[in-house]
Amino acid sequence: MRRPWLLGLLLALVTVGIVAALVDSEVSGTGAENVGESGPERVTQTRPPADEAPDPSPERDCKATQSNPGGTNNYIPDAPERASLGSGFVITGLVRSAGGCRPLEGVRIQVWLATETGGEQDNRASVRSGSDGRYRIETDPTVPQFGEPNIHVGYDDDEYREVFIRRVVDLDDERAVVNLTLARGG
């Protein structure tokens, strides 16, 4: 070994690069926050969550929900409208309009997830929001899909901009709360 310091420097730089690449990543993937909950189901408030609070302007607009990477994984368009996908786990949330922050009734939301009874392409359903803007569907408990239990919620009808999001939960969670704020226009 003629110049050991050069090899040592090279390996130190590679190590720094590896550490930086790992630190730079998000544990569950970009934008995949944990939305799991356990315990008694709380009544979702119709006012927006703190992180989506309306602007102080008189128009009172809410920030539209953005798609996140991986949101369309295993998506098959037009999931059948179903009352339930099993029991033991609930996917629920509030659907609102970005313009005016009003709850939206009758909006078709599609959900899909892996459970003990099948993969994400098997467990999919469309569900509509009620008069208070809430949607809710019960499913079998989640199982890890590619290393972590995750759920998909999407909207791709014509009235609002499409949104496809991927969120994660813990294995012992009983519920995932995914609120959607939809914006008009392309």
Place this chain on the structure above:
Amino acid sequence: MAEPRTAALTVAAAVVVALPLGLALTDRHLAGASAALVLSTTAGTLAASALALQPLLARRRRIGRHQMLGAAVLCLVLVHVGALFAESPGDAWFALSPDGPTRARMALIATIALLGVVALGALRARLPISPGTWRLLHAYLAVVVIALGIGHAVLTDGALDDVGTTVLLVLGAIGLLGVPAAHAARARRARSNAGRPRREP
């Protein structure tokens, strides 16, 4: 005395392979899983066991088994990844993308390092580098493969959780401690050989 020692090592190696594989394949996570997911889990678990054993085989004078196991680890990792693509191409591409989770990034870096360490092993005689440089590079890449490969398995929810996580951490510790142990054994052997009188041809 060699035979009882060999028998004990064989039993220990069988436990290192069978225990995690048994835990993974009997986990409820795989109940109703597709053949691709079972194959991927099996290949990934066997690769984790092999990573623990691989440095121990490098302690020996003859490294034929070490080379064969290295090639086997590469094949197992390729089967693991290929089966994941068969299971869900969208999820597999997402995992490998810059937006993928930390555990997938660990797996990607470990796989690149594995390709490097196998290539170093295969091309040892043809590379224009000194034996000392070769050994340092080989050991460095081996440590990256073991640390990030086992780290990937620990962060992955599914077949090896709870007790399985402890087993994985033990496998990782055996593998990581095995790397300096293999180098120490080689150095002892070199000193021992240097002390012997050379036979004249």
